[in-house]
Amino acid sequence: MAHRSTTPPRCLRELQRLQDHPPRPGIGLQQCPGSKHQSKGLASKQPSNPLGTVLDREALTDSLAFTNDKNIHLICDEIYSATVFSQPDYISIAEIAQESANCRRDMIHIVYSLSKDLGFPGFRVGVVYSYNDTVVNCARKMSSFGLVSTQTQHLIASMLSDDVFVDRFLSESAKRLGTRHGFLSRGLAQVGIGSLKSNAGLYCWMDLRRLLKEATFEAEMELWRVINKRGEAQRRLAHRSIAEPGWFRVCFANMDDETMRGCVGEDT
Structure with missing residues (x-):
């Protein structure tokens, strides 16, 4: 997770230990003393790039609880979600949010693209999935600078509709x-x-x-x-x-x- 990378692992064994026992999200804030800027959000990658690991349900739940408690945004990059090839399985933050009755869903945002999962890097088809109407409206306006062509939309729609x-x-x-x-x-x-x-x-x-x-x-x-x-x-x-x-x-x-x-x- 991007927020807790101030002191990276020094050896392969330490990397593996952090993978098996990830630190709590609050550590990232505690390791930023003297900062004049207030944290606006927590960014995570699920699965991780470049580690190629996935966050388990407990880590995702802790992340959501942390951002909810601190009243900050949670942005999850799930661009490699369909590249998981063995256990543990991939879990989307959207699933965790669905199970959490008291979380602020308007502070949760998911970024996704077809470039990795379906091997379409040249088609430049991406998605911003948010529960926040303000974010969605802003993304809709910004999308005019990178519209997906009609031909690409037709191709993608035809392919994805074939279950x-x-x-x-x-x-x-x-x-x-x-x-x-x-x-x-x-x-x-x-x-x-x-x-x-x-x-x-x-x-x-x-x-x-x-x-x-x-x-x-x-x-x-x-x-x-x-x-x-x-x-x-x-x-x-x-x-x-x-x-x-x-x-x-x-x-x-x-x-x-x-x-x-x-x-x-x-x-x-």
Whole structure:
């Protein structure tokens, strides 16, 4: 969750511990002393990018209770919701809100897109789902700057109205993502490269710290240039919350099986 990333994990074991026992949402506010700005909301990713993990029901319930208690907004990015390929299952914040009789639904907002779940990045079809009429009206006015073409709307409507196709597509997609993730993680493990245990997303959170010449971001950038020059499907995340160099997100869903076998086989 974006609000509690002031002190990132220092090792793979710590990452796994935080995944299994996530801290309470209030920690984020407690770790921001001296801030002159009042927090307006809590942002979360479900599933997480780049970790590829999902928040369980308890964590989502705690998040909703926290924002409700502090009277701040809860914004949940669910763009990878249909990329979960193993347990635990994905749970939408909308489901938690439906079960919570006393929560302020007008403070809950969900962001979604078809680009990841259905492999439509070029179609630029996204959704802002909010219980707040003011937010919806504002989003409707802003949408005029990025309207979805009539042809795209017709294509999407025809596809999504076919329940049989959608069910088969999502089932097969989850199966292939799980297979590809397992293939990659096993290949990395064979050469001593660790990765965070995950069950969602189109990527893997990979630990390349042992390949750095020194534990600096300059050395990380040097390694990234080597990887990029070879054409591997890895991307450095230049996010402030990642205070330790050597962690990379590797995307495994945007290449064919032969390319993947070549990458892992060559490394192993």
